[in-house]
Amino acid sequence: MRLLLVEDEEKLARLVKRALVAERFSVDVAHDGRTGFELAKSYDYDLIVLDLLLPELDGSEVLRRIRRFNPHVPVLILTARDSVAVKVAHFEAGADDYLTKPFALAELMVRVKSLMRRGTARRESILRVGNLELDRLTQQVRWRGKRIELTAKEHGLLEYLMANSGRVLSRSMILDHVWDQSFHGATNIVDVYVRHLRGKIGGDEQKLLRTVRGVGYVISDEESA
Amino acid sequence: MNTRSIRFRLAAWYAGLLAGLLVLFGVFIYFTLEQFLEISLRETLSREAQTIGEALLRNVNDTGEDYVIKEMEEHFAPRITSRFLRVTRKDGSLLYESGLPENHAFDPRQIPTERLDGLRQWREEQVTDGSALLIYSLPFADRAGNPYLIQAGAPYEQVQSVLHELLFSLAIALPLIVGIAVGGGYLFMRKAVQPLNEIATTAERITSRNLNERVPVAPTGDEIEKLGISLNRMMARLEESFHHINRFSADASHEIRTPLAIIRGELENAHHSPEMTPEMRETVRSALEEAERLSRIVEQLLEISRLEAGETLVDRSRFDFTEMTRSTVEQMRLLAEEKRLQLIFEGADPLDIEGDRMRLKQIVVNLVDNAIKYTPEGGSISVSNFGMDGKAVLEVADSGIGVPPEAAAHIFDRFYRVDKARSRQLGGTGLGLAIVKSICIAYGGTIAIRYPDGPGVVFRVELPLDSSRI
Secondary structure: OEEEEEOOOHHHHHHHHHHHHHOOOEEEEEOOHHHHHHHHHHOOOOEEEEEOOOOOOOHHHHHHHHHHHOOOOOEEEEEOOOOHHHHHHHHHOOOOEEEEOOOOHHHHHHHHHHHHHOOOOOOOOEEEEOOEEEEOOOOEEEEOOEEEOOOHHHHHHHHHHHHOOOOOEEHHHHHHHHOOHHHHHOOHHHHHHHHHHHHHOOOOOOOOEEEEOOOEEEEOOOOOO | OOOOOHHHHHHHHHHHHHHHHHHHHHHHHHHHHHHHHHHHHHHHHHHHHHHHHHHHHHHHHHHOHHHHHHHHHHHHOHHHHOOEEEEEOOOOOEEEEOOOOOOOOOOHHHOOOOOOOOOOOEEEEEOOOOOEEEEEEEEEEOOOOOEEEEEEEEEOHHHHHHHHHHHHHHHHHHHHHHHHHHHHHHHHHHHHHHHHHHHHHHHHHOOHHHOOOOOOOOOOOOHHHHHHHHHHHHHHHHHHHHHHHHHHHHHHHHHHHHHHHHHHHHHHHHHHOOOOOHHHHHHHHHHHHHHHHHHHHHHHHHHHHHHHHOOOOOOOEEEEHHHHHHHHHHHOHHHHHHOOOEEEEEOOOOOEEEEOHHHHHHHHHHHHHHHHHHOOOOOEEEEEEEEEOOEEEEEEEEOOOOOOHHHHOOOOOOOOOOOHHHHHHOOOOOOHHHHHHHHHHHOOOEEEEEOOOOOOOEEEEEEEOOOOOO
16 A cells, blocks of 8 residues: 655654554655655555645645546545635545644544545444444444443444554544534543443453543553554 | 714704804894984984075075975975974074874974074984984074074984884894704705715624725715725725734644644654653653643634634524534533433424534533533533524523632633633633634624522523524
């Protein structure tokens, strides 16, 4: 899997590259729009991560030009500008996803993976982590083969965690996916739901759903994520 | 009628000024005319006396006294013209005396005779009905040297009646002129003041959201045009500085967000690094927490400034406020139960409002979350929805620690904390209520704090109901 990262802020580029390489992607980095566009034209990338404010050639213009010869490559926009109007404009120009700075690296990884999956692999209908099983079609959850009842929000939370098993998800990521932006004022709602969910899937003695202090939550059947 | 309006005050001033000037003018005319009439009366009387002397008395010895009497009667017709004429001989006997005038203004017989010596040339004689007779006396000698006294008189009333007529005319004309001038002026002023009203209406409409509007300016070259141009220039300057601020916060957001992204990324990486000792990991964790809080603060500050600039109102739809509140409260029920708080929702009637559902939901989330945070275990929170006077009302009441009255005025300010240590410990950014207020204002609503009889506080939000309901 080969990615192109177009980001003029060198430190941030290095950081994102390191995180992507750790996920076994091979990453090319361009520090300005013109170089980015030249690279995008020369190689067949699986995904492009594009900053908007770039020297030489503006990110929006890079996106427009890329779309002219390659309408399919997924493009994830990274930017510090996040007004609704700007967002809408870029989705219309052909961006596939949008992430506002400052973002959590984990969030970026989740988005990148989901964009890569799109179109290529089908969504698995049954998610499994350890003894836990979640059927996306029938909306049923089993713990050691035994059916457990979850509320809609608990189900959404569990599904999101399981779909990204082994990855630490921050509270704000969980809020954005399971609730919506309007709940950002109430950050401990995630903690409360996680506590309830934990109670239902095997109690406190099991280590399936762990808290990573200060960062967020992770579901995995390994000892360390 | 607004008695403080420029229009009224100008009209009143002009009416006063005009009336004053006209009265002064009338007084001036009156006295000038009076003087003029008296002088001309005196001239007439002295001329008549001269004529009697020169034309008749001089030759009395040739023509005889009867001729003189007849001539005087015919020539001067004193009965008709209300003249008093008398010719006295040297011994005081009468040669001629005019008869009672037709209008009975005076009786010539009651006017005392004059002696030739110690004679006054002009005198006024009071007559029966209180008016005065002006009498001119002229000593005259005929050719033979016999002295006579010629007296010619006329009642002052002749002057007075002209003056009375003048007064009468003035009394009618003066109010009429003032009335016409003021009425006309008032109507004309309406036309003149109209552009001012238009300017006021437009200026009233302009807020931070439509600073590009301008007041109407008619090219009349007058002070109102000047005012309009000045206002428009001021608004252009305001608009520019507003844009400047918005541009600044957009630029600032970029400048702050990128380093923040780097800090968070570096800390995340460090946190996952296997070489970390537990103490170092704890330090990194704490730094990461603060970096996240800083991100939240930056986000929320930007959100407030965007709301204030009216940027995010693109996403509008009509929905039921009651239903949205009810479902949001349900979603937050678990939070309340964790603290063993009773969370009650009341609201039956659908309340259609228009706006960005996500943002308006944030009002409910922030207020209920706030109530949960500041209500001690075992307390209760009541959320209610109802319609009132074309407004959709949301009330969030708690039985919590309340807000000190001196803090009520600042509670919606950015970064205001009633109890600094406590709220920071609860993980707030100090911006929750400021955001709620900004959202309320952005959608044409209001928010207020109220103290119930018991403990706690009530936050009351009012939003305009969507009237275009089908």
